[in-house]
Amino acid sequence: xxxxxxxxxxxxxxxxxxxxxxxxSRDKAxxxxxxxxxSFSSVSLDPALLLVxxxxxxxxxxxxxxxxxxxxxxxxxxQKETANIFAQKVEDRxxxxxxxxxxxGTPIIDDSSAWFDCALHQVVxxxxxxxxxxxxxxxxxxxxxxxxxxxxxxxxxxxxxxxLIHRLSVEVSALIELNGQVVMVRQEGNYRxxxxxxxxxxxxxxxxxxxxxxxxxxxxxxxxxxxxxRQNHKQHIVFLCALPTEAELPTLQNxxxxxxxxxxxxxxxxxxxxxxxNRFVRENAVxxxxxxxxxxxxxxxxxxxx
Numbered sequence: 001x002x003x004x005x006x007x008x009x010x011x012x013x014x015x016x017x018x019x020x021x022x023x024x025s026r027d028k029a030x031x032x033x034x035x036x037x038x039s040f041s042s043v044s045l046d047p048a049l050l051l052v053x054x055x056x057x058x059x060x061x062x063x064x065x066x067x068x069x070x071x072x073x074x075x076x077x078x079q080k081e082t083a084n085i086f087a088q089k090v091e092d093r094x095x096x097x098x099x100x101x102x103x104x105g106t107p108i109i110d111d112s113s114a115w116f117d118c119a120l121h122q123v124v125x126x127x128x129x130x131x132x133x134x135x136x137x138x139x140x141x142x143x144x145x146x147x148x149x150x151x152x153x154x155x156x157x158x159x160x161x162x163x164l165i166h167r168l169s170v171e172v173s174a175l176i177e178l179n180g181q182v183v184m185v186r187q188e189g190n191y192r193x194x195x196x197x198x199x200x201x202x203x204x205x206x207x208x209x210x211x212x213x214x215x216x217x218x219x220x221x222x223x224x225x226x227x228x229x230r231q232n233h234k235q236h237i238v239f240l241c242a243l244p245t246e247a248e249l250p251t252l253q254n255x256x257x258x259x260x261x262x263x264x265x266x267x268x269x270x271x272x273x274x275x276x277x278n279r280f281v282r283e284n285a286v287x288x289x290x291x292x293x294x295x296x297x298x299x300x301x302x303x304x305x306x
Contacts, residue, residue, distance in 0.1 A: 121134055
């Protein structure tokens with residue numbers, strides 16, 4: 001393919017928003033190695049398989065295609081520097097980050113959003129890359145928001161939310177779900193999501209304060225809804241928030257857990273919120289979420305995850 005066409009194709013591929021991972025392993029001498037990749041995907045739940053691709057020009061191509069074990073570390077939104085370290089030629093990369101060793105002896109990066117420790121299952125030749133298919137033998141998910149990548153630039157949920165704010169009166173809400181239950185707050189006979197006005201500071205500061213008031217250690221992920229309440233001259237931003245995978249339902253302060261199956265019977269006075277919660281119940285059942293842009297009556301819904 002001609003050089004200009006290759007560049008255009010790369011730009012077109014970049015229109016697909018991805019997360020950012022660092023793939024790690026050991027070379028034949030036992031030294032830790034790794035590279036940054038956004039070409040990651042889950043493959044199968046049974047057996048548990050995932051894939052990531054590696055450029056054949058990589059200095060560690062042979063080490064990864066012939067290794068016994070490798071790990072995929074999904075970086076959190078605070079780990080942009082880690083992504084850059086493993087994307088460039090840097091001496092002693094692992095000396096610049098915090099990490100530990102898995103049961104298989106694979107390097108695992110601390111504070112990642114999630115990690116998967118894999119046995120090399122299959123290597124598939126694919127043009128100028130090879131696809132590493134890994135059989136997951138261990139994993140963990142912290143619930144923290146992952147670092148995003150879009151058209152050659154990193155993005156985070158907080159930064160996206162800051163960019164959306166264009167009015168003085170802004171409210172952020174936390175949609176916190178765990179094991180089929182969601183957090184709601186009672187107010188004047190009706191229920192609403194935990195919500196707080198952005199008065200001073202940033203969206204992230206406001207969300208951290210809100211989590212502290214609830215007494216939960218939930219991490220904001222993607223923006224789930226952005227809509228304007230034209231009558232009250234407010235803008236609402238709703239975040240999907242996650243708790244660690246193995247977490248039990250925490251005891252809440254000034255809020256309650258409600259089963260999603262019974263949510264339709266809950267008195268929710270705000271029609272926009274009721275519509276949002278009905279959408280969430282449907283999407284949560286299939287694990288395929290979307291984002292709403294608009295006002296309290298009309299807007300557009302676009303898929304962003306599956």
